Amino acid sequence: ETGVTQSPTHLIKTRGQQVTLRCSSQSGHNTVSWYQQALGQGPQFIFQYYREEENGRGNFPPRFSGLQFPNYSSELNVNALELDDSALYLCASSSDRVGGYTFGSGTRLTVV
Amino acid sequence: QQQVKQSPQSLIVQKGGISIINCAYENTAFDYFPWYQQFPGKGPALLIAIRPDVSEKKEGRFTISFNKSAKQFSLHIMDSQPGDSATYFCAASDNYGQNFVFGPGTRLSVLP
Numbered sequence: 001e002t003g004v005t006q007s008p009t010h011l012i013k014t015r016g017q018q019v020t021l022r023c024s025s026q027s028g029h030n031t032v033s034w035y036q037q038a039l040g041q042g043p044q045f046i047f048q049y050y051r052e053e054e055n056g057r058g059n060f061p062p063r064f065s066g067l068q069f070p071n072y073s074s075e076l077n078v079n080a081l082e083l084d085d086s087a088l089y090l091c092a093s094s095s096d097r098v099g100g101y102t103f104g105s106g107t108r109l110t111v112v
Numbered sequence: 113q114q115q116v117k118q119s120p121q122s123l124i125v126q127k128g129g130i131s132i133i134n135c136a137y138e139n140t141a142f143d144y145f146p147w148y149q150q151f152p153g154k155g156p157a158l159l160i161a162i163r164p165d166v167s168e169k170k171e172g173r174f175t176i177s178f179n180k181s182a183k184q185f186s187l188h189i190m191d192s193q194p195g196d197s198a199t200y201f202c203a204a205s206d207n208y209g210q211n212f213v214f215g216p217g218t219r220l221s222v223l224p
Contacts, residue, residue: 004155033211042118042201042214043156056211090155101212103148103155 004093004104012110013081021076021107023091031055032074033101034066035090043090049074050096078109086111114139116204118215125222131189133218135202138183142204146212147176147187150199159200160187192222 005024013019025032031050035043045058049068063079072093078085088108092101117136125131135145143164148156162169162176162185169176175188189196199219203212 040217042216043212044214045211048211058211100158100161103157105153105155
């Protein structure tokens with residue numbers, strides 16, 4: 001049984017650019033949630049996808065968008081990057097939206 | 113209403129001692145309370161979780177105590193070991209884990 005894998009592990013982007021982060025969910029999991037974790041803080045919920053549909057969204061602007069594919073992998077897209085977008089982006093998967101999420105190791109995004 | 117408060121911010125414990133981390137919430141709709149452990153460079157890993165219909169849950173050296181009337185819950189780590197040194201996050205969600213609200217984290221250091 002594979003865990004949650006995220007790519008890339010690190011990324012440096014310039015303010016105003018766009019970025020795409022990728023997540024492969026754990027085998028058998030059909031739900032993917034994305035979280036933003038600023039340095040020294042707890043993760044903050046961005047949005048969740050269940051069976052390819054957005055199933056809930058946190059307090060993040062529309063320039064944060066996502067996709068889930070038929071194989072339940074997922075992408076997080078961020079447009080018009082701002083310096084405050086610098087953070088660790090975590091993907092978590094589960095089965096049928098219930099508890100016991102498995103987190104990936106995250107993508108460290110730095111915006112300069 | 114959506115906030116989860118966590119204390120202390122940091123904790124230093126001698127090997128073999130008891131580590132205690134406390135959390136409080138306001139939203140009475142929360143019905144699932146997990147604790148996550150995070151090592152540097154890694155995503156959070158689920159340690160133990162509790163539903164509000166029980167007051168205590170124990171798994172190995174880790175125990176959650178839950179006080180529904182006070183809207184508080186705590187993590188006790190018995191016989192703390194240097195390998196337990198990590199950041200611990202409490203979290204809460206309604207709808208059984210759909211969107212987690214995380215506390216700000218507690219950095220635990222266990223001295224050998």
